[in-house]
Amino acid sequence: MKQQFDVVIVGGGLVGAALALALDRQGRRVALVEGQSARFEQLESGWDARVYAISPANRRFLDSLGAWPDMARIGTIASMDVRGDQGGRIAFSAADAGAEALAWITENRWLLAALWRQLQDASSVELIEGVRPLSLSHNPRQAQLQLEDGRELVAKLVVGADGANSWVRQQSGIAADVKPYGQSGVVANFATEKPHDGIARQWFLGDGILAWLPLPGKCISIVWSTPQPEPLLALPAERFAAVVAEAGEQALGKLEVLTPAAAFPLRLLTPQHVIAERVALVGDAAHTVHPLAGQGVNLGFQDAARLADIIAAGRDPGEWLALRRYERGRKEAVRTMQLTCDTLFGLFHAKELPGIAWLRNTGLNLTNRLPLIKRQLARHAVGF
Ligand SMILES: Cc1cc2nc3c(=O)[nH]c(=O)nc-3n(C[C@H](O)[C@H](O)[C@H](O)COP(=O)(O)OP(=O)(O)OC[C@H]3O[C@@H](n4cnc5c(N)ncnc54)[C@H](O)[C@@H]3O)c2cc1C
Structure with a gap:
C-alpha cells in the first residue's frame, strides 16, 4: 500500500x-x-x-x-555554582540575566x-x-x-x-x-538531606565532571561524566550515595538513592x-x-x-x-x-600541560569577579 x-x-x-x-x-x-x-x-x-x-x-x-509537562514534576534552576579542580569557582543566577530561571529540569x-x-x-x-x-x-x-x-x-x-x-x-x-570522549555519563536520582535552593552545582574533578541538578522538592538528579563508570555502577546503593555526596563536598548533606545508576557512553x-x-x-x-x-x-x-x-x-x-x-x-x-x-x-582534562590547572581555575575566579561577563554567561544560558 x-x-x-x-x-x-x-x-x-x-x-x-x-x-x-x-x-x-x-x-x-x-x-x-x-x-x-x-x-x-x-x-x-x-x-x-x-x-x-x-x-x-x-x-x-x-x-x-x-x-510542557506538569510543573509538579519540574525542577527550576535559579542559579549555577561551578567549581574547578583547584579552588576555581564561578556562580551566576537567573537574576543576572533578568530572567525567571536559567533552565528547567525535566525527566525524559x-x-x-x-x-x-x-x-x-x-x-x-x-x-x-x-x-x-x-x-x-x-x-x-x-x-x-x-x-x-x-x-x-x-x-x-x-x-x-x-x-x-x-x-x-x-x-x-x-x-x-x-570522537569518543573516553567517558560515560553516569546518571541517577537522589533524595537530599538539605534543600537545594534551585542551585545547579557542577564540579570539574580533574578526571571527570559531576553535575547535581535540582528536581522538585528535596531531590536531585546527577550526571557524572567519568572515564571509569564500572566501579560506580557496581557499588551498593548506600555506598554509591556516600561516594556521590563526598564528591559533591557534602553540599546537601546525606543522599539517598531514588533510582539506580545507569551509564551512557559519551561522544x-x-x-x-x-x-x-x-x-x-x-x-x-x-x-x-x-x-x-x-x-x-x-x-x-x-x-x-x-x-x-x-x-x-x-x-x-x-x-x-x-x-x-x-x-x-x-x-x-x-x-x-x-x-x-x-x-x-579539553581544558579540564589536559593534565600534562604545565600551568594548565592554575590557568583554568584562575580563569573561573577572574570571570566570577567580572559582573558584565557573568551577565553575558547568564544571558547565554537562558538563550537571549
Ligand atoms: C548521559 C547523558 C546525559 C544527557 N543529559 C542531557 C541534558 O541534561 N540536557 C540535554 O539537553 N541533553 C542531554 N543529553 C542528550 C540527550 O539525551 C539527547 O540529545 C536527546 O535524547 C536526543 O533526542 P533525539 O530525539 O534526537 O534522539 P533519541 O532520544 O535518541 O530518539 C531517537 C528515536 O528514534 C527511534 N529510532 C531509532 N532508530 C529508528 C529506526 N530505524 N526506525 C524508527 N525509529 C527509530 C528511537 O526508538 C527513539 O525513539 C544527555 C545525553 C547523555 C548520554
Missing part, C-alpha cells in the same frame, strides 16, 4: 515528536515512524534518571506545542509523555509505532520509505530524528566524524552534512555534544523549531534551497556549542 505525505519523520524521540507536532500545527500531512511501541501512559510512571535542562527558549517552543519520560499525549490528538499526524523502515530512496521530486510491515510511504521530505546512530543518515550516505558526533536530496537530519542524528553544558536536546529542539519555520515559509517542504537554508541556519549554533563543550572538556 502506498501512502502520500508532506513529511515523513523517522524517530519519535523528543525531537522527532516535537517536529511532528510543530508540522501538525501547520496542517502538514505527516507520518511519524517510531521503532518502539511508545505507550505514553506507561512513560509517566516512576522517576527517570535521565533528565534535561530545558532552556527558556525551548520552554517557549514546547509551550507553543502544548507539550515525562517530557516524552507530554509530547506523545499531544500527538494522540494531532489530526494531521499518522503515528506508525513498533515498525522500522527497510529502505529509503529519493529522487529530485520525492523520497520513498519501504517499511518492514510492507507499507510504502512517499513524501516530499524524510526527516531523520532517529538518534545518534541514525539509520536515515546512513541510508542517505552522509558520513559522520565520531562528539559531527556529520559532514545534515541534509541530502529530500532528506534532513535533526536532534542527535545531526549532532551530539558532551553533556557538561546540558545542551544536547536543547540543540535538537531548536533544529525542530527552525526546520518547521522554514517549511512553513515555503510550498514544498523538501525543496533543496529550503533544506540548504536549514543547514546554514543551524550550523553556527551547533558548531559553537560543540566547540565550547569540547574546549571546556
Whole structure:
C-alpha cells in the first residue's frame, strides 16, 4: 500500500515528536515512524534518571506545542555554582540575566509523555509505532520509505530524528566524524538531606565532571561524566550515595538513592552534512555534544523549531534551497556549542600541560569577579 505525505519523520524521540507536532500545527500531512511501541501512559510512571535542562527558549517552543509537562514534576534552576579542580569557582543566577530561571529540569519520560499525549490528538499526524523502515530512496521530486510491515510511504521530505546512530543518515550516505570522549555519563536520582535552593552545582574533578541538578522538592538528579563508570555502577546503593555526596563536598548533606545508576557512553558526533536530496537530519542524528553544558536536546529542539519555520515559509517542504537554508541556519549554533563543550572538556582534562590547572581555575575566579561577563554567561544560558 502506498501512502502520500508532506513529511515523513523517522524517530519519535523528543525531537522527532516535537517536529511532528510543530508540522501538525501547520496542517502538514505527516507520518511519524517510531521503532518502539511508545505507550505514553506507561512513560509517566516512576522517576527517570535521565533528565534535561530545558532552556527558556525551548520552554517557549514546547509551550507553543502544548507539550510542557506538569510543573509538579519540574525542577527550576535559579542559579549555577561551578567549581574547578583547584579552588576555581564561578556562580551566576537567573537574576543576572533578568530572567525567571536559567533552565528547567525535566525527566525524559515525562517530557516524552507530554509530547506523545499531544500527538494522540494531532489530526494531521499518522503515528506508525513498533515498525522500522527497510529502505529509503529519493529522487529530485520525492523520497520513498519501504517499511518492514510492507507499507510504502512517499513524501516530499524524510526527516531523520532517529538518534545518534541514525539509520536515515546512513541510508542517505552522509558520513559522520565520531570522537569518543573516553567517558560515560553516569546518571541517577537522589533524595537530599538539605534543600537545594534551585542551585545547579557542577564540579570539574580533574578526571571527570559531576553535575547535581535540582528536581522538585528535596531531590536531585546527577550526571557524572567519568572515564571509569564500572566501579560506580557496581557499588551498593548506600555506598554509591556516600561516594556521590563526598564528591559533591557534602553540599546537601546525606543522599539517598531514588533510582539506580545507569551509564551512557559519551561522544562528539559531527556529520559532514545534515541534509541530502529530500532528506534532513535533526536532534542527535545531526549532532551530539558532551553533556557538561546540558545542551544536547536543547540543540535538537531548536533544529525542530527552525526546520518547521522554514517549511512553513515555503510550498514544498523538501525543496533543496529550503533544506540548504536549514543547514546554514543551524550550523553556527551547533558548531559553537560543540566547540565550547569540547574546549571546556579539553581544558579540564589536559593534565600534562604545565600551568594548565592554575590557568583554568584562575580563569573561573577572574570571570566570577567580572559582573558584565557573568551577565553575558547568564544571558547565554537562558538563550537571549
Ligand atoms: C548521559 C547523558 C546525559 C544527557 N543529559 C542531557 C541534558 O541534561 N540536557 C540535554 O539537553 N541533553 C542531554 N543529553 C542528550 C540527550 O539525551 C539527547 O540529545 C536527546 O535524547 C536526543 O533526542 P533525539 O530525539 O534526537 O534522539 P533519541 O532520544 O535518541 O530518539 C531517537 C528515536 O528514534 C527511534 N529510532 C531509532 N532508530 C529508528 C529506526 N530505524 N526506525 C524508527 N525509529 C527509530 C528511537 O526508538 C527513539 O525513539 C544527555 C545525553 C547523555 C548520554
